[in-house]
Amino acid sequence: MKALAASLLVVSVISMTSHAAEYRPITGGTLRTALPLDGDTVEVAAYQLRALPVSQQEFKRFVLAHPQWRRDHVTPLFAGQGYLSSWKTPQDFAPNLAAAPVTQVSWYAAAAFCESEGAALPTWVQWEFAAAADETRQDARKDPLWRAKILGWYETLSLDVLPAMALHPANVFGVYDLHQSIWEWVDDFNGLFVNVDSRAQGEQKVLETCGAAALSLGDKENYAVLMRIALLTALKGQDTVNTLGFRCAKPASKK
Amino acid sequence: MSIACCTWVVKKVALPILALAVCAAFAPSVFANEAADALPVETAVLLAPPNVPAPITRKTPAKVIVNLTTEEMVREITPGTKYTFWTFGGTVPGQLIRVRQGDTVELNLKNLPSSKLPHNIDLHAVSGPGGGAPQTLIAPGNQAKFTFKALNPGLYVYHCATAPVAMHIANGMYGMILVEPEEGMSPVDKEYYVMQGDFYTPGAFGAGGLQPFDMKRSIDENPSYVLFNGASNSLTGKNALTANVGDKVRMYFGSGGPNLMSSFHIIGAVFDRVYFEGGMKFQEQVQTTVVPPGGSAVVEFVPKVPGNLTLVDHALSRAFHKGAIGIMSVSGEEHPEIYSKNANTKSSE
Numbered sequence: 090m091k092a093l094a095a096s097l098l099v100v101s102v103i104s105m106t107s108h109a110a111e112y113r114p115i116t117g118g119t120l121r122t123a124l125p126l127d128g129d130t131v132e133v134a135a136y137q138l139r140a141l142p143v144s145q146q147e148f149k150r151f152v153l154a155h156p157q158w159r160r161d162h163v164t165p166l167f168a169g170q171g172y173l174s175s176w177k178t179p180q181d182f183a184p185n186l187a188a189a190p191v192t193q194v195s196w197y198a199a200a201a202f203c204e205s206e207g208a209a210l211p212t213w214v215q216w217e218f219a220a221a222a223d224e225t226r227q228d229a230r231k232d233p234l235w236r237a238k239i240l241g242w243y244e245t246l247s248l249d250v251l252p253a254m255a256l257h258p259a260n261v262f263g264v265y266d267l268h269q270s271i272w273e274w275v276d277d278f279n280g281l282f283v284n285v286d287s288r289a290q291g292e293q294k295v296l297e298t299c300g301a302a303a304l305s306l307g308d309k310e311n312y313a314v315l316m317r318i319a320l321l322t323a324l325k326g327q328d329t330v331n332t333l334g335f336r337c338a339k340p341a342s343k344k
Numbered sequence: 345m346s347i348a349c350c351t352w353v354v355k356k357v358a359l360p361i362l363a364l365a366v367c368a369a370f371a372p373s374v375f376a377n378e379a380a381d382a383l384p385v386e387t388a389v390l391l392a393p394p395n396v397p398a399p400i401t402r403k404t405p406a407k408v409i410v411n412l413t414t415e416e417m418v419r420e421i422t423p424g425t426k427y428t429f430w431t432f433g434g435t436v437p438g439q440l441i442r443v444r445q446g447d448t449v450e451l452n453l454k455n456l457p458s459s460k461l462p463h464n465i466d467l468h469a470v471s472g473p474g475g476g477a478p479q480t481l482i483a484p485g486n487q488a489k490f491t492f493k494a495l496n497p498g499l500y501v502y503h504c505a506t507a508p509v510a511m512h513i514a515n516g517m518y519g520m521i522l523v524e525p526e527e528g529m530s531p532v533d534k535e536y537y538v539m540q541g542d543f544y545t546p547g548a549f550g551a552g553g554l555q556p557f558d559m560k561r562s563i564d565e566n567p568s569y570v571l572f573n574g575a576s577n578s579l580t581g582k583n584a585l586t587a588n589v590g591d592k593v594r595m596y597f598g599s600g601g602p603n604l605m606s607s608f609h610i611i612g613a614v615f616d617r618v619y620f621e622g623g624m625k626f627q628e629q630v631q632t633t634v635v636p637p638g639g640s641a642v643v644e645f646v647p648k649v650p651g652n653l654t655l656v657d658h659a660l661s662r663a664f665h666k667g668a669i670g671i672m673s674v675s676g677e678e679h680p681e682i683y684s685k686n687a688n689t690k691s692s693e
């Protein structure tokens with residue numbers, strides 16, 4: 090009960106003090122990634138990440154300011170049929186809660202939103218770096234209890250109306266809801282494993298990536314992360330999912 | 345290589361990381377299409393297990409459209425205990441697909457918007473890398489289509505191949521596709537569809553409440569449930585299979601796994617024929633047949649006397665402690681010359 094009250098307070102502080110979203114500094118460092126890139130680890134430069142995913146309220150404000158992203162105006166190239174389809178009208182997010190994460194947004198719409206606040210969608214490794222943390226540790230992924238808790242969310246059925254955010258404590262970076270709330274878009278969801286220049290190298294390259302990847306998967310036991318990757322891999326930029334939202338990232342502040 | 349092809353390859357490169365089954369993204373769905381366009385088109389009738397779609401009477405190939413959904417749902421795994429199942433079409437196993445050798449199958453897979461997870465389908469009847477998995481990986485609310493030619497007759501497993509594959513299978517995402525040989529199958533009186541699967545929960549069998557999936561137990565291959573058709577009572581009580589004395593019974597039996605091999609046996613019957621491993625060859629006079637995870641067998645027998653026949657995995661702890669038990673209730677005339685119900689050696693009169 091106490092935790093719930095505290096987290097509600099956090100929500101109201103974050104959403105009511107100003108329209109400017111809270112970004113948290115993320116230290117960056119060496120990440121043991123679930124993706125087989127060129128090695129098992131990747132260097133992640135310091136960056137800032139939104140403390141919370143973008144809310145219904147925030148997305149409504151965006152849609153009002155940028156009517157080309159209303160569901161009745163958007164070009165189908167940028168958003169499929171499910172885009173904001175749970176909204177009562179193109180400008181009213183009811184029956185969703187104002188403080189709930191916005192979902193049913195395409196990658197294009199999410200990217201445009203982030204741009205509107207001077208940010209971008211996080212890259213996969215930025216997302217993965219922040220999501221490796223729990224409340225006390227920067228990398229909690231080896232903890233079976235932590236994993237079980239996250240898997241528990243995947244195991245539960247989708248809700249028709251998502252609850253408000255920050256119902257669980259923030260992680261060590263002060264970032265909420267990277268798990269147990271929604272799926273999240275990342276900037277490079279569609280090219281996670283490929284160097285775009287490799288297309289000229291044809292099938293050989295692809296098969297090589299494929300075979301090696303399956304065997305050397307960086308974090309084979311981190312099923313929670315694998316499921317994220319599987320979902321992102323299933324998507325096209327205009328697709329929307331009832332439980333897929335997003336948050337934004339910025340370069341580390343210069344100070 | 346054309347531009348279109350290369351673009352597609354780049355998009356698909358992301359797929360193979362997820363699982364070996366999703367590897368090699370090159371199943372060509374183009375080669376069959378021109379010839380298939382001239383074929384008569386029919387939509388497959390799909391029935392919930394243990395029911396089986398009617399035999400195929402066609403003597404020529406067709407284009408068969410199969411519409412499958414992926415659905416996530418909570419229901420009882422045993423009375424008093426619930427489990428979150430991931431399914432094809434809302435049942436475990438998923439509906440039996442019945443086609444004829446030489447048919448071109450257009451498989452439409454739709455992941456319901458209410459789903460939380462992405463899913464796909466790998467059919468063992470497909471000749472081509474991934475068995476359809478790379479083409480059908482879809483997020484909730486989306487759909488995909490792919491086409492293949494059913495070249496080989498036999499009884500084949502299909503399953504979800506989305507990472508982590510064992511978890512999707514352990515949650516119930518498997519079923520079978522029967523590819524009838526060109527010459528058809530011999531007529532029988534009853535056909536049934538049964539698949540065994542192993543399920544992993546933190547609580548023991550019948551612990552009560554809503555039990556989550558237990559990844560550790562799955563990796564350790566230590567199931568709390570071993571079931572026919574996804575629930576301990578799916579083939580017992582009012583759900584028992586039925587037959588009459590003298591009926592020719594054919595059962596399409598498969599093992600979804602993800603881990604356990606089944607020693608399939610029916611207490612009180614001898615299989616006249618077992619088309620072992622789901623293929624075209626049969627063995628005769630079989631008591632127990634072994635069915636590997638991701639494999640199948642077609643068994644045929646004739647109940648000789650009335651009463652209950654009991655389906656089990658003859659690794660019997662699974663039958664009597666983990667749920668792998670089913671009943672076929674046989675009605676009809678007694679035949680005391682074959683089987684005497686009065687235990688005459690115990691007579692006290």
Ligand SMILES: [Cu+2]
Pocket residue numbers: 430462463464504505506512517
């Ligand atoms: Cu699945």
